[in-house]
Amino acid sequence: MTETEGYVTADGRQIGGVLMELKDITLKFGGVTAISDISFDIHEGEIRAIIGPNGAGKSSMLNIISGFYTPTIGELWYKGKKRPQMKPFEVARMGVARTFQNIALFEGMTVLDNVMTGRLTHMKAGIGAQALWWGKARDEEVANREKVEEVIDFLEIQNIRKTPVGRLPYGLKKRVELARALAAEPSILLLDEPMAGMNVEEKEDMSRFILDVNDEFGTTICLIEHDMGVVMDLSDRVVVMDYGKKIGDGPPDEVRNNQDVIDAYLGVPH
Amino acid sequence: MAGLAEGTDGLCSVPALLQRNVEKFGDRPAYREKEFGIWQSWTWKETSDEIEALALGLLNLGVNPGDHVAIIGRNRPYLYWSMLASQMVGAVPVPLYQDAVAEEMEYVLSHCGARFVIAADQEQVDKVIDIQEHLHQFEHMLYVDPRGMRKYDHRRLHQFSHVQDQGRAAYDEYIEELKSRRAALTYDSTCVMLYTSGTTGKPKGVVLSNRNIVETAKASSEFDSLSEKEEILAYLPMAWVGDFIFSLGQAYWSGFCVNCPESAETMMTDLREIAPSYYFAPPAVFEGQLTQIMIRMEDAGTFKRKMFHYFMDHARKVGPDLLEGKPVGLFDRLKYALGEFTTYGPLKNALGFSKVRIGYTAGEAIGPELFDFYRSLGINLKQLYGQTEATVFITQQPDGEVRSDTVGVPSPGVEVKIAESGEVYYRSPGVFVEYYNNAESTAGTKDAEGWVATGDAGFFEKDTGHLRIIDRIKDVGKMSDGAMFAPKYVENKLKFYPDILEVVVFGAGKDRCTAFVNIDLTAVGNWAERNNIAYASYQELAGHPQVLDTIQSHIEETNISIAQDDMLAGCQIHRFLVLHKELDADDGELTRTKKVRRKIIGEKFGDLVEALYGGKDEIYTETEVTYEDGRKGKISATLQIRDTKVQPIATKIAAE
Numbered sequence: 046m047t048e049t050e051g052y053v054t055a056d057g058r059q060i061g062g063v064l065m066e067l068k069d070i071t072l073k074f075g076g077v078t079a080i081s082d083i084s085f086d087i088h089e090g091e092i093r094a095i096i097g098p099n100g101a102g103k104s105s106m107l108n109i110i111s112g113f114y115t116p117t118i119g120e121l122w123y124k125g126k127k128r129p130q131m132k133p134f135e136v137a138r139m140g141v142a143r144t145f146q147n148i149a150l151f152e153g154m155t156v157l158d159n160v161m162t163g164r165l166t167h168m169k170a171g172i173g174a175q176a177l178w179w180g181k182a183r184d185e186e187v188a189n190r191e192k193v194e195e196v197i198d199f200l201e202i203q204n205i206r207k208t209p210v211g212r213l214p215y216g217l218k219k220r221v222e223l224a225r226a227l228a229a230e231p232s233i234l235l236l237d238e239p240m241a242g243m244n245v246e247e248k249e250d251m252s253r254f255i256l257d258v259n260d261e262f263g264t265t266i267c268l269i270e271h272d273m274g275v276v277m278d279l280s281d282r283v284v285v286m287d288y289g290k291k292i293g294d295g296p297p298d299e300v301r302n303n304q305d306v307i308d309a310y311l312g313v314p315h
Numbered sequence: 316m317a318g319l320a321e322g323t324d325g326l327c328s329v330p331a332l333l334q335r336n337v338e339k340f341g342d343r344p345a346y347r348e349k350e351f352g353i354w355q356s357w358t359w360k361e362t363s364d365e366i367e368a369l370a371l372g373l374l375n376l377g378v379n380p381g382d383h384v385a386i387i388g389r390n391r392p393y394l395y396w397s398m399l400a401s402q403m404v405g406a407v408p409v410p411l412y413q414d415a416v417a418e419e420m421e422y423v424l425s426h427c428g429a430r431f432v433i434a435a436d437q438e439q440v441d442k443v444i445d446i447q448e449h450l451h452q453f454e455h456m457l458y459v460d461p462r463g464m465r466k467y468d469h470r471r472l473h474q475f476s477h478v479q480d481q482g483r484a485a486y487d488e489y490i491e492e493l494k495s496r497r498a499a500l501t502y503d504s505t506c507v508m509l510y511t512s513g514t515t516g517k518p519k520g521v522v523l524s525n526r527n528i529v530e531t532a533k534a535s536s537e538f539d540s541l542s543e544k545e546e547i548l549a550y551l552p553m554a555w556v557g558d559f560i561f562s563l564g565q566a567y568w569s570g571f572c573v574n575c576p577e578s579a580e581t582m583m584t585d586l587r588e589i590a591p592s593y594y595f596a597p598p599a600v601f602e603g604q605l606t607q608i609m610i611r612m613e614d615a616g617t618f619k620r621k622m623f624h625y626f627m628d629h630a631r632k633v634g635p636d637l638l639e640g641k642p643v644g645l646f647d648r649l650k651y652a653l654g655e656f657t658t659y660g661p662l663k664n665a666l667g668f669s670k671v672r673i674g675y676t677a678g679e680a681i682g683p684e685l686f687d688f689y690r691s692l693g694i695n696l697k698q699l700y701g702q703t704e705a706t707v708f709i710t711q712q713p714d715g716e717v718r719s720d721t722v723g724v725p726s727p728g729v730e731v732k733i734a735e736s737g738e739v740y741y742r743s744p745g746v747f748v749e750y751y752n753n754a755e756s757t758a759g760t761k762d763a764e765g766w767v768a769t770g771d772a773g774f775f776e777k778d779t780g781h782l783r784i785i786d787r788i789k790d791v792g793k794m795s796d797g798a799m800f801a802p803k804y805v806e807n808k809l810k811f812y813p814d815i816l817e818v819v820v821f822g823a824g825k826d827r828c829t830a831f832v833n834i835d836l837t838a839v840g841n842w843a844e845r846n847n848i849a850y851a852s853y854q855e856l857a858g859h860p861q862v863l864d865t866i867q868s869h870i871e872e873t874n875i876s877i878a879q880d881d882m883l884a885g886c887q888i889h890r891f892l893v894l895h896k897e898l899d900a901d902d903g904e905l906t907r908t909k910k911v912r913r914k915i916i917g918e919k920f921g922d923l924v925e926a927l928y929g930g931k932d933e934i935y936t937e938t939e940v941t942y943e944d945g946r947k948g949k950i951s952a953t954l955q956i957r958d959t960k961v962q963p964i965a966t967k968i969a970a971e
Contacts, residue, residue, distance in 0.1 A: 194351035199462075204580030206352065257463055 051088055054281045055296060061089030063122075064233060064265050065110070070119035072105055072289075079105045080116075083291045085284050087233065092259055092266045094276045097286035098309065103269045104146065106286070107235050110267065111143050112136030124232075138166045142231035144222040146238045146269075152211035156202060156221050157193065159210055163228030164189040196227045199261070200254060216247035220254070227258060234258070236268040240275055248272065252279055277301065285309070328500040328525045330403045332567040337363045340543050340570045346392040349577035349585055357392060359570070365479065367493070369400040372482030374489045376431070376455055376473070380405030380496060383427040383508065387411045387420070387443070388435020390549040390575045393459045393475055395563060397433040402506065405496045406431075409508045409520070410554040412907045413439065414900075416945060421446040423510050427520055427751060428452040433475070436460040440472070502526045508751055509556050511703050512906040520751030521556075521703045530744035531706040532564035534727040538711065539673050543570035545593045546670070550575075550582050555908065556703040557677070561595050564706075586667035594674045598681040599909065601696075603837075604666055605685055606813050610841045626654035627691070634691030639715050659692050668694050675699050675711075677722075678908065680784075680803075682811030686719035698722050700784060704760065704767055705729070706745030710782045721781035731782065737772040738788045772801075790913060792823035798885030800828070802913070805877060805886050812869045813838040814862075817898050817905075819916050820888065821924055827889040829927035831920065832866055833857075833897055854952055857893045863955060866893060870959045878962035887961045890927050892934075894920075895952035901941045923954065932956050 051060040065087040072080040080102045087093045095103045108114040109121070112133045121128045123139065131139075142163070150159050167189060168175075170182035178186070197203055200220055205213060210221060219239060226234055239255065240248045252275055258264050270276045276283060277297040285293035285300055287309040293300045300306055326332055336345070336359045345362040347354050357365065378384065384401040386408055388394050398408040409427050411420060413435065420442055424432070430452050434440045440458050447453055458464060459475045482489070506525045510518040535541075549562040562573045571593070576585040583604075612623050633647045643651075663669050674689070674696040681698065689696045699711035700722035709731065712723035725731045729743035742765045749757045761767050772791050773784040785791065786803040794800045802820040805828065809818045816835040822828035834857050843850055843859075850856040874887040898904040904916050917924055919938070926934040937951040 191351065194353075198351055201578070203352070203577045204584070207584075260465070261462065 060091045064089040066122040068120045070109060070116045072109060072114060073117045078289055080289045085294055087265060087267055089265055090263050091281040092279055094280035094283045095269050095286060096276055096283060101286040102289040103286055104237060107237055107269060111141055111235055140232035142226040142229040143235035144226050144237060144239060146241060148218045148222055150210045150218060150221060153209060155207050155209055157206050159221055160193050160196060160224045160228050163225035164193060166229055193228050196224050200224050216243050231264060233265045233267060236266065238269055238271065240270055240272050248275060255279060326529065327502040329506060329528060329567055330399060330497050330500060333363055333399060336567065336570045343543060344572045346573050348392050348575040366396045366399045368479040368482040369396055370403040370493055371485060371489045372478035373400055373404050374492055375481050375485050378404050378406050378431060382406040383409050383429040384431045384433060385409045385411055385424055385429040386433045387439045388413050389579060390553055391435060392575055394435065394553060403493060403497050405499060407505045407508050412552050412554045415907060417442045417445045421449055423518060424450050427508060430454045432456040434458050437463040507559060509554060509559060509703055512908045519753055519756055522748040522751050523706055524748050527706045527745050527747065528564045531560060531708060532568035535708055536565050536569045538727055541565060541569040541593060545571035546589055546591045547573055547593050548586050548589050548591045549573050556707055557595060560707045590667055590670040592670045592672045594671050596676060597678040598676050601676060601689060602685055605688055606838050623658055626658040629654055630659060630691035631687060634693060635687060638690055638693055638695060663692055677701060680807040681719055683719040684811060702769060704747045705741060705743060708745060709741050721776060721783050724780055733774060739769040739771050739773045740766045742766050794822055794885050795824055795826045799883060800886060801883055804883060808873050809869065814865060815869065819911055819913060828886050830888045830891040832891055832893045834862060834893060853897060854895045857895060863893060863957060867957055867959055874962055878964065884964045888959055889961055890956055890958050892923060892954045892956045895954060896938060896940060896950060926956055
């Protein structure tokens, strides 16, 4: 694709050029083809959703983007360059952060410490200096703490700053995960079912935070979600997958009216 | 007092106090606020610069003398500065309750005809935008927190810091105007307008002059010898007169530092970090803290729990005496000192009360148990009785004369008298100027000689000269047999049980009393957890038979104690039910200051009241509820009605 200009969304927001492009991705586990020949792109500053029924290959797709899986066939272009095979932590250093479908926090550590781990990719002091909390390590920690406090303020979790994560309810844990991902100051944020298992109020809160993150920090967001209402409200463009294949791609309204999508996922309206 | 045209040393307005503080305490902290996890602080000098920049910015926006500037948000230094800046340019600050819904704000904003609004954040801005087409005089809005505001139409919307920047840039053009406006402030110009919470009907705008505020701040600061070294935590609603006096009036008079919490949720942590020396809280806050302690002690290990109870028993015995300097035996003193080391000290530290020199509670009656608990720890907790119309102070308790059942002696400069009807009247330099645009109500409340009716029934105790408040005069009624009916008296007795959050007693004009009860979800929830009782909602827990048993036993105990009182023995509760929902200000059942709106509740739950006086032992009901975002829904429930044991009135002598 040569087109790198952005586009304007339905509500009048200007979206940047292509940030990440996935070309002809196929992922096989032995004889099972999880993803077959999918291409799509993510523009800078947009909220891009991936939807599809269970087992459609959505999480696998996210794992490819985050570098956890390497595609069997296909290329991944990021910021105009082809991305070579990488370890997940190398991908993280390039500005890709994520949250997990099943919360993956350190339960025994406080919220603050958990969010601080999100800054790991920004810390350069050696292990010795860090253990002694001396010199560069100290300055670095202070600078990083400042960034973390901004995120804590942004997500309104000041009151649980010092609470061990294990004692928090589910909805808040999800928010702490988001905080950790945000603390990394990613260019692209991957959210794996951010609303799963939440009640209506928690979903509203989370939606607001996702929109605010996108709006305030200009972070590009790629999310997987099952709640159709949420996806259609939040996202600028939607990729629809079914049995590892792409069956639709476009703005929410277009996808909603796509017959294949309706049949595969949304059901036929009465 | 009328001869006093000028304030002490020419300090005749709050901005004048600010100037004095800059000269006297320039480098001492005036404000602190926790942000990004760190306490940020501003000295008096810095505070004055910030306020001046804002005042210049307001001039630049075209604020005229006499304009009303509405201020909406939680306690933040920026909003206190907004009050000062408004006063400086000759405008009148009108703080609003931040949790008010849009319609409530609409009434107040259109009643005072606010041309300017200073809002804390997007949430408040949205509310005002929702109603702005009904506000004919509204022109410009400022917001403090820019988050989420970027895409808004900024033709009439300005960021707080930008207004300050513009003010600084236009310094030369406006400074002379600002100086002349500041100089034009007199002792009788309006200092602030505060809206009453509206326990009855629509809120009224109480106009308070500089005289009211400065005189009151001076008298009350001297009463408790407050100095510039005090630390307070500002966390009560800014629209409430108490906060205005403590966090602004007294703070500017004495020059002490006002600390603002990071958010409403972090209040307890911030309280602990600041350890204020001067603290004010309504009984509900003290009650909440005590409930928390008790719950946590129940969860503690056996040794700690036993130690806690052992030393607390001792503290109850000798603590209050020690506090008042009465003689206490050497052994008891030693034991108390040991208790201080092992129990009271750490406990006070955990509560943030390590340094409290003076604590006040007011607004509602406080339970004797609760009151004694704090006093036995060595916290000098006192009661005061006041009103917005009096600029807070009517009576307060001097050190050494503190009791839970009185509200103390008249504050310095205040005269109090009891009318024949039993109603309490007062006259003081703090008496309000008028209700804004409501001459009729003003005349109905304040007579030509300056006496103000409180609307409360009370009497002076003969031997001590302390005032005791019985109830709202209009709530004190008669039962059908002519006996006195004082619902609040009974409700307060019941509310002292930790399980019970709120009670509404009915009985005026009836032959017997009945009650609605709200359980305290924290306390009862914890009990349920301990006893392996599963519940999914407030409603389910409220209907649990064991909960009903407990409440019933509380009521029966209370009936015994009520029966001791000759005058009020008729107020014993015969039947009760536990409500299926918590009474809520959003549904109009409570005022924003969490006072019960008796009449509205009686009408709204008319079917339940009827059932209480009927013979059935259960009733099905449906109630409309309002969610936080303003949507409405319905809940339905079948409620149990229980009969309680009542003491025959004649046996009370035999029981003695």
